[in-house]
Amino acid sequence: MSGAGSNRGAFAAGRLPRGGAGTSSFAIRFQPMLRSKMNPRVFWGASAIAGVLLLVALVAPGASDLFFGRAQAWVIDTFGWFYVASVAGFLAVAAYLALGPTGRLKLGPDDAEPDFPYVSWLAMLFAAGMGIGLMYFAVAEPIQHYAAPPEAAPGTLDAAREAMVITFTHWGVHAWAVYAMVGLSLAYFAHRKGLPLTLRSGLSPLLGKRINGPIGDAVDIFAICGTLFGIATSLGLGVSQINSGLNYLTGLPNTPWMQVGLIALVMAAATASVLTGLDKGVRRLSELNLVLAVLLMLFVLVVGPTGFLLKALVQNFGLYLDHFFVRTFNLYAYEPRGWMANWTLFYWAWWIAWSPFVGMFIARISRGRTVRQFIIGVLLVPTGFTFLWMTVFGNTAISLDMGQAAGAISQAVQTDLSTAIFHFLENLPGAAITSTLAVLLVAVFFVTSADSGSLVIDTIASGGADDTPRWQRVYWCTLEGLTAAALLLAGGLSALQAATLLAALPFTVIIILLCLALIRQMNADLKGETVETETPPLGERLKRIFAPASRRDIARQMQRHGVPALTEVREALVAEGLDQSRVEADEQAVWLVVPHAEGRDFLYRLGARSRPLPAITPLDAPEGRRAIEWRMTAQTGEGTRPRDVTGFTRQQIVADVLDHLQAWRLV
Incomplete structure (x- = not known):
C-alpha cells in the first residue's frame, strides 16, 4: 500500500499562517502534546479489545497458540462457507452497481469534477495494489501450490497450471471487490451525502440517527480491530521476509526474537515519520519504492524466460476465466482438507480485514468519479498489474525449479515461505544486488503501511477527523507493532492467520450491511427520494x-x-x-x-x-x-x-x- 502513505491530515503545525486579522506576520502554533480529538468509546473500546489479546499472547504464548489454533479450526468448520459466499456476493453486488443504472451516479454532486486526472487516478490505484503481500507471496505461493497442489500431482505440468490459477484467484477481482465495496460506501456517503469518513456513515440508510449511538460505535470498533490485525499480519509477514533476507545476505540469525527486534526498528522509523510530519518525504519514498519494484519485475522479465512468460500470462488469464466460478464457490465440502484454511479462507479474511485501510485510500482519491468508473477501475487496474507481477515471478520460479534449480526452490519454500524470493533470485544474475533491493523494498513497504495504517485507524477512532494530534497516530502505530510482535511470539504465521480469520468475521457482517445500505440509498437517489435536511415551504x-x-x-x-x-x-x-x-x-x-x-x-x-x-x-x-x-x-x-x-x-x-x-x- 505505498500509495496510502500520502494520505495525511489536513494541517500540520507550522505549515500554515497564524495571526490576528489584518496582520502579515506568521507564527507557528505548537499543539499541546496531550490534546486529543477522538471518539472515546471507539478509541478506548478498540484499545481494550486489542490490549486483552496482546496481554494473553505475551503472558501465555503457549496457551494463546493453542487458543488461536482451536479458534481457527472452529471458524473454518462453522463459517468457512460464510466467507466464501460473502466474497462472491460482494463481487456480484459490485457488478450490479457498475453495470446497472446506479453506475451513472457520481461520488459527489451530480456536476462534480474529479479531483485527479484519469491517468493520475489510475496510477494511484496501481500504487494501491503494491505492498508487502506481493513481495512475500510472488514466488512463495505459486511454488507452494506447484509443490503441494490441492488436486494435481505435485511437481507436474498440471500442478504448474493449477498453481497459477489458484494464485490468480486469490489475488484477482475477488480481493478488489471487497475493497471496492468498502471504498464505494465510504466515498458515496462522504462525498455525495456529506457524512463523516467513517464506516458507520455507510449504515445511515438502515440505522438513521442511531449510527451516532452504541451501534455505530460497535461498527467502528470492529473496523479498527479488523484493520489492526490485518496490518499486524502484513507486518508479521514483512518482518519474516526481512529477517530471511538479512540471514541470506549477512548470516543474521533468523529467530522470533530477532524478528521482534526488527519490528521495533522499523516501527521506530514509522513513528519518527509520524512525529516529524515527513509527509512529502514518505510519499516520495513510497513512489521511489514503487518504481524500484516495477524495475525489479522488469529485470526478472528480461533475464528470465521472456517469451514463455508472455505466453504464460495469456494462458494463465484464460485458465483463470475458465475456472472462475468453480474457484469462486469451491469449499471442498465433499473432501475436506486443511488447505482451504491455510490459503483461500485466510486470503478472504485478510482482504476483509484490510478493506477499511485500502477502502479509505481509494475513497479519498475518487471524488467526482462515477460509480461505474470507480468499480471498473478498482477491479481491473490493480488486478491487471497483479496478474503480470505474479506471472513474472511465479512462472519464472516454476520454470527454474523444473530446470536449473532442480527442485531447490520448492524445497526451500516448503521449509520456510519467507525465504522463497531469495532462493529464487540466487538463480538469476546479480543475486546479491537484487536480494538487497528486495529487503529494502519490503522494509519501506513496512514503514509506509504502518504509518498510513495508523492514520486510517486514528481517522476511524476520531469520527472521521483527519487533523488529529500526532500522539494518537503514534499510539496506534505502536499498538500495530506490539500486535505483530505478540502474534509472532505466540505462534508465528499460524497465529497471524488465526487472528485475521477471527477479526474479519464480525466485519464481514458489517460489509454485508454496507452493501444493503448502499443499494438502498443509490436506488432512492435515482428515484429522487432523498430527503432534504431542511424542508423548504x-x-x-x-x-x-x-x-x-x-x-x-x-x-x-x-x-x-x-x-x-x-x-x-x-x-x-x-x-x-x-x-x-x-x-x-x-x-x-x-x-x-x-x-x-x-x-x-x-x-x-x-x-x-x-x-x-x-x-x-x-x-x-x-x-x-x-x-x-x-x-x-x-x-x-x-x-x-x-x-x-x-x-x-x-x-x-x-x-x-x-x-x-x-x-x-x-x-
Whole structure:
C-alpha cells in the first residue's frame, strides 16, 4: 500500500499562517502534546479489545497458540462457507452497481469534477495494489501450490497450471471487490451525502440517527480491530521476509526474537515519520519504492524466460476465466482438507480485514468519479498489474525449479515461505544486488503501511477527523507493532492467520450491511427520494418544480446555507489556530480564504451564475419570466471551473469545502 502513505491530515503545525486579522506576520502554533480529538468509546473500546489479546499472547504464548489454533479450526468448520459466499456476493453486488443504472451516479454532486486526472487516478490505484503481500507471496505461493497442489500431482505440468490459477484467484477481482465495496460506501456517503469518513456513515440508510449511538460505535470498533490485525499480519509477514533476507545476505540469525527486534526498528522509523510530519518525504519514498519494484519485475522479465512468460500470462488469464466460478464457490465440502484454511479462507479474511485501510485510500482519491468508473477501475487496474507481477515471478520460479534449480526452490519454500524470493533470485544474475533491493523494498513497504495504517485507524477512532494530534497516530502505530510482535511470539504465521480469520468475521457482517445500505440509498437517489435536511415551504418547492430559479432564489440559498457553512468552517479553522482564515462577501458572492505562508492561499467561493434555458422546455414558464435560470456555484481557486451546488444543504457545503481543502493541502 505505498500509495496510502500520502494520505495525511489536513494541517500540520507550522505549515500554515497564524495571526490576528489584518496582520502579515506568521507564527507557528505548537499543539499541546496531550490534546486529543477522538471518539472515546471507539478509541478506548478498540484499545481494550486489542490490549486483552496482546496481554494473553505475551503472558501465555503457549496457551494463546493453542487458543488461536482451536479458534481457527472452529471458524473454518462453522463459517468457512460464510466467507466464501460473502466474497462472491460482494463481487456480484459490485457488478450490479457498475453495470446497472446506479453506475451513472457520481461520488459527489451530480456536476462534480474529479479531483485527479484519469491517468493520475489510475496510477494511484496501481500504487494501491503494491505492498508487502506481493513481495512475500510472488514466488512463495505459486511454488507452494506447484509443490503441494490441492488436486494435481505435485511437481507436474498440471500442478504448474493449477498453481497459477489458484494464485490468480486469490489475488484477482475477488480481493478488489471487497475493497471496492468498502471504498464505494465510504466515498458515496462522504462525498455525495456529506457524512463523516467513517464506516458507520455507510449504515445511515438502515440505522438513521442511531449510527451516532452504541451501534455505530460497535461498527467502528470492529473496523479498527479488523484493520489492526490485518496490518499486524502484513507486518508479521514483512518482518519474516526481512529477517530471511538479512540471514541470506549477512548470516543474521533468523529467530522470533530477532524478528521482534526488527519490528521495533522499523516501527521506530514509522513513528519518527509520524512525529516529524515527513509527509512529502514518505510519499516520495513510497513512489521511489514503487518504481524500484516495477524495475525489479522488469529485470526478472528480461533475464528470465521472456517469451514463455508472455505466453504464460495469456494462458494463465484464460485458465483463470475458465475456472472462475468453480474457484469462486469451491469449499471442498465433499473432501475436506486443511488447505482451504491455510490459503483461500485466510486470503478472504485478510482482504476483509484490510478493506477499511485500502477502502479509505481509494475513497479519498475518487471524488467526482462515477460509480461505474470507480468499480471498473478498482477491479481491473490493480488486478491487471497483479496478474503480470505474479506471472513474472511465479512462472519464472516454476520454470527454474523444473530446470536449473532442480527442485531447490520448492524445497526451500516448503521449509520456510519467507525465504522463497531469495532462493529464487540466487538463480538469476546479480543475486546479491537484487536480494538487497528486495529487503529494502519490503522494509519501506513496512514503514509506509504502518504509518498510513495508523492514520486510517486514528481517522476511524476520531469520527472521521483527519487533523488529529500526532500522539494518537503514534499510539496506534505502536499498538500495530506490539500486535505483530505478540502474534509472532505466540505462534508465528499460524497465529497471524488465526487472528485475521477471527477479526474479519464480525466485519464481514458489517460489509454485508454496507452493501444493503448502499443499494438502498443509490436506488432512492435515482428515484429522487432523498430527503432534504431542511424542508423548504410548499410555495418554494412548487416554484422549483414549475419555474427556473431566480437571482433572488439563489441569494436566499446562499444566505440560508452558504454563509453559515463557510462561517462554520472558518470558526473551526480559528479553533485550530488558523486565525487569519476569513469569510468575506460582496453583492455577488461569499468566499472563504485560508492564507498560506508561501502565498498559495486556499479560496472557496460561492456565487450566483445564470444560464440560458433550453429553447424547448417541457414546462411553460410563467408570463414575464426571463428565459434564463440562476444556479449557485462553487469555485475553488482562481481560474477553476465553477461547479453547480444548487440545493446543497449547509452540511453538504461544509463537506465540499473540506474535500477541496484536503486536496489543496496534499498538493
